[in-house]
Amino acid sequence: MNPKTRVNCGFPGITPRQCRNAGCCFSSEVPGVPWCFFPAHPTYKKVCPANVRARKNCGYPGISAKTCEARGCCFESHPPAVPWCFYHVLVAQEC
Numbered sequence: 001m002n003p004k005t006r007v008n009c010g011f012p013g014i015t016p017r018q019c020r021n022a023g024c025c026f027s028s029e030v031p032g033v034p035w036c037f038f039p040a041h042p043t044y045k046k047v048c049p050a051n052v053r054a055r056k057n058c059g060y061p062g063i064s065a066k067t068c069e070a071r072g073c074c075f076e077s078h079p080p081a082v083p084w085c086f087y088h089v090l091v092a093q094e095c
Contacts, residue, residue: 001025001037001039001040001095003027003030003033004033005040006033006034006037006038007034007037007038008034008036008037009022009024009025009034009036009037009038010022010024010026010034010035010036010037011036014026014035014036016028018036019035019036022036023039024036024037024038024039025037025038025039025095026095027095039095040095042092043092044090044091044092045090045091046088046089046090046091047088047089047090047091048074048076048086048088048089049074049086049088049089052079052082054089055082055083055086055087056083056086056087057083057085057086058071058073058074058083058085058086058087059071059073059083059084059085059086060085063075063084063085065077067085068084068085071085072088073085073086073087073088074086074087074088
């Protein structure tokens, strides 16, 4: 987000924790603009989940990495007993 387009979300002297607890973003790197500000409209990024419990099966037993990735899915052949071919998750990037 361009610092000049920030809309103030806090009060003078607000701490980073208070700001984030209010659902806002905090950055004190640019002087002369609000440091606690409302988030921009979120953008989303597709990522392969790091937590194996978040994996949703996208394949079938014995699927190859090439076939899995051709489906647009993530492939990781470990650990055992979890899906190796699995869907991406969307992560919001707001601040």
